[in-house]
Amino acid sequence: MRIILLGPPGAGKGTVANQLKATDGSVHISTGDILRNNVKAGTDLGKKAKEYMDKGELVPDQLIMDMMEVRLQEADCAKGFMLDGFPRTIPQADALGKLLEKINIKLDAAINLDIPREVVLDRLTTRRTCNNSACQTIYNVKTNPPKVEGKCDKCGSPVIQRSDETEEAILNRLEVYNKQTAPLIEYYANKGMLKSASKLKLDELVQEVLNKLKN
């Protein structure tokens, strides 16, 4: 499949992508993960991106497009891909459209995970992430804590709160989402590409997305 996952931070884009990956081998491409890996590795891109990310602001479109132009042409994308956290602005969506045309690829759909603000706000403030970049398993202090506090069940690395998951940065990310990313819902609806899913339980949400993709 070749899809875009839309929805506010905390809607479950990463979890849905991870589960869908098992169904047909499409790669999960999360711009947030790629950026965090660059920050950790201290690359030029990481140095430029970090100041925006820590405030919950968007990284400039051009940096994202340079990064994605390379990523979308890597060999593993041939089987299909799920874009998580990208595009995030109308200019990114326009640039993605041009890029895909150039490399002769057509998207199947844009899937909007339509989850209410109070739900995602609660999820984000209680979310914790495995610090190991190869793992990045997501936990929740209320609903899904690691078996040993602060330690990843899968790899034993520290489980941390992301630096952009302070309350202030979270509120800012939601505002940035409403202003800059939510307009993409109408953008893809106008292209006849939009599908929507809204289940609150993650396993039901994954099923709902799969059903929508079949129709």
Ligand code: ADP
């Ligand atoms: P979220 O949980 O907010 O969806 P992500 O992991 O997708 O978080 O992104 C974290 C941060 O990385 C964003 O707040 C933003 O600073 C930056 N980022 C990720 N993807 C993009 C993008 N497509 N354009 C601009 N900035 C991005």
Ligand code: ZN
């Ligand atoms: Zn881990």
